[in-house]
Amino acid sequence: MDGFQRRREQKKQDILEASINLFMDYGIQKVSIAEIAKKAGVSQVTIYNYFENKHKLIHEVFIYYVDKAVENFEQVVYSDVPFNEKIKQIIFNKKEVATQINEEFYQYLMKEYSTEGNYIEQVYQEKTIPYFTKLFKEGKKQGYVNPNLSNEAIMFYIHMLKDYIQREDVYQNILPLTEEITDIFFYGTMGKKE
Template sequence: MDGFQRRKALKKTKILKAALDLFKAHGVQKVSVAEIANKANVSQVTIYNYFESKDKLMEETIIYYVDQAWLEAEELLSSDVSFPEKIKLLIFNKKEAASNIHEDFYLYFMKEYSNGSSYIEEFYEKKAIPKMVELFNEGRKKGFVDPEISNEAIMFYIYMIKEYMQREDVYDKILPYTEDITKLLFYGIAGDRKK
């Protein structure tokens, strides 16, 4: 990558960062291209030169965000803590890049995901899901996970909780019940019947 391209990439990142910050804070719909340009200290047209349209910018912002978030998640998954702890951190760890996402942005993110936008789709298929499956298998080996439950269902479950926790209005309300939620995740509403 020569100087030109490096500078170009830098500027792109600057724009993506600005966009991500604003999208996270106020949602996609409420943020105008002008605001992003302003925050990134570039002209609106520069944004169009790099990203074609607000829609495309949003797509790339999501990709940028996914990449960042994945770095954090991967670190956690590869770390040396017990299975239950991993699960708990995965769900409640507020440090993650995702923290305090404006719901509106999350929606766009999820839509992107389910729309089959190749990058996100591939990211899940090639990176996120395998790593999670690996985690569950580890959990099964250690007796934490019911062998009869499909990985898909568990994943759905975990993403669901995680996502729910991201919501501004939910997190604080639910924090006091962290223990209960964890218990529910592991043993369901019927409780640990072995005890």
């Protein structure tokens, strides 16, 4: 990649990063192209040169985000720590984008167009589910997961925890509860067997 290419790629990254940050802070619809342009330090038209229109930009931000999330997930799954540690990391590692998508993102895209849903579905089938399967097999072997439970149900719980905790308004308040929350995840409200 020559200098031109590299600078072009860099600028694209800048715009994507500016977008993602603003979207996270203010939601998608509230953020205008003008704002993104300002934050990325380019003119509005430059954004159009790279992304054609706002929806295409959102789409690429979305892909960028999903890919980063999956990559992150992969790393944790293949890391060398016990099962319960992995779960904790998956659930609580904020900013290290999630296996599940931020709600407004998701809902926005689901309602407006369906292409994005396909991408998510595909990534899901090809990557997320296999990782989870591997993970749960491990969990069962280590005795953390009841073999009678379906993978779906556990995945649901993990997604939910991860997604919910990611919420700006939630994260702040539950940090002191981290231990208890993981405990409930493993042992339920009834508590540990002795």
